Amino acid sequence: MKFMRQLAIIMSISFIAEVMEYLIPLPVAASIYGLILMLIGLITKIIPLHKVEDAADFLVEIMPILFVPPTVGIMASVEALKQMLVPLCVISVVSTVLVMVVTGRVSQRMIRKGNGDARDGVSMDGAVTQKGAIQ
Amino acid sequence: MKDMLTQSAFFGVVISLLCFEVGLFLKKKTGLAIANPLLVAVLMIVAFLLLFDIDYEVYASGAKYIDFFLTPATVSLAVPLYRKLSLLKKYPKAIFGGIAAGVLTAMVSIFLMSLAFGLTHEQYVTLLPKSITTAIGMGVSEKMGGIVTITIVAIAISGIGGNIIAEFVCKVFRITEPIARGLAIGTASHAMGTSRAMELGEVEGAMSSLSIVVAGIITVVSVSVFAMFI
Incomplete structure (x- = not known):
């Protein structure tokens, strides 16, 4: 029953999120409202972590399977896919590299320039990799 | 036979889960990023549907019970x-x-x-x-x-x-x-x-x-x- 109750809480938040999607005139999907509601609930401890975590971990774990049916829907969009296949591949690959480089460089600079306490807890790892990089 | 599949709530679910399992198996065996279970599963299902001339709608009529869980799963990302x-x-x-x-x-x-x-x-x-x-x-x-x-x-x-x-x-x-x-x-x-x-x-x-x-x-x-x- 514990699992069912956890699922019931998650489903209830999903339902409230759907109502919000209907009422709020913003281009935001219900699932995002739900995610934020759940996060606020956890932070404020209105929803204690142990009341949802087993069901939530299960759902997050099986998530890749949930993408299978929508992706098979590509069968219905083959024409649209063909039309943009080259830009799709180029844009996806190039922007992935750019995002990785910029995110990494910016956060690295902030860690190194920022307050020294930012390195606590990772000093070992950091020292090892840094040494490797210098050599 | 096709009528039966159209009515079955389990056809779409079962083929999705089975193909994903095959994808997980390939991933484990090869260790390659390209052997992504989602990718493998989708390619297999599309090939199967095309081979047996089954409409996407027939597949989706059962498979929709899987993506029903997408919103709750996204909500769970908060955890x-x-x-x-x-x-x-x-x-x-x-x-x-x-x-x-x-x-x-x-x-x-x-x-x-x-x-x-x-x-x-x-x-x-x-x-x-x-x-x-x-x-x-x-x-x-x-x-x-x-x-x-x-x-x-x-x-x-x-x-x-x-x-x-x-x-x-x-x-x-x-x-x-x-x-x-x-x-x-x-x-x-x-x-x-x-x-x-x-x-x-x-x-x-x-x-x-x-x-x-x-x-x-x-x-x-x-x-x-x-x-x-x-």
């Missing part, structure tokens, strides 16, 4: 983020600064390249959420009027591609701080890249999985602005 909240409080500048810079880079680069390729508004908004986790990206694409299935393909390319090149990119561009590496991988290639980040180290893995949801939320806001540009 792993909540567990990582102490990290966020410890390195707020590096995390928010890095991820925000990354999301902005994604938006600007996709905008410029879409402009160069002469893409339509529909194609452009299809690609805008390509760096974020599928669950959030699907919702963004749908709300903006994109082609959701193609968004998923772009997300998979970014995830699998990022997984493969992550180590090389970090080396070439001298991203050596574990925190920075994790943030870079998670922001650029979401959950599929995170599996690689976890292999690089514990700090990398934690930062990468934190970035998935943070980048997703920042992207939701940014896309609504950038969608207006084409």
Whole structure:
């Protein structure tokens, strides 16, 4: 029953999120409202972590399977896919590299320039990799 | 026989689960990022449906019970983020600064390249959420009027591609701080890249999985602005 109750809480938040999607005139999907509601609930401890975590971990774990049916829907969009296949591949690959480089460089600079306490807890790892990089 | 399949609520569910299992098996056997279970499962199902001349609708009539769980699963993403909240409080500048810079880079680069390729508004908004986790990206694409299935393909390319090149990119561009590496991988290639980040180290893995949801939320806001540009 514990699992069912956890699922019931998650489903209830999903339902409230759907109502919000209907009422709020913003281009935001219900699932995002739900995610934020759940996060606020956890932070404020209105929803204690142990009341949802087993069901939530299960759902997050099986998530890749949930993408299978929508992706098979590509069968219905083959024409649209063909039309943009080259830009799709180029844009996806190039922007992935750019995002990785910029995110990494910016956060690295902030860690190194920022307050020294930012390195606590990772000093070992950091020292090892840094040494490797210098050599 | 086809009538029977049309009525069956289990055909779509069973074939989805079975093909995903095959994908998991291949992934385990080969250890290759390209042997992504989602990719393998989808290719197998599409081949099966085409081979036996079964309509997508027949498959979807059962498979819809699987994606019913998508919204609750996305809501559940709050739990792993909540567990990582102490990290966020410890390195707020590096995390928010890095991820925000990354999301902005994604938006600007996709905008410029879409402009160069002469893409339509529909194609452009299809690609805008390509760096974020599928669950959030699907919702963004749908709300903006994109082609959701193609968004998923772009997300998979970014995830699998990022997984493969992550180590090389970090080396070439001298991203050596574990925190920075994790943030870079998670922001650029979401959950599929995170599996690689976890292999690089514990700090990398934690930062990468934190970035998935943070980048997703920042992207939701940014896309609504950038969608207006084409």
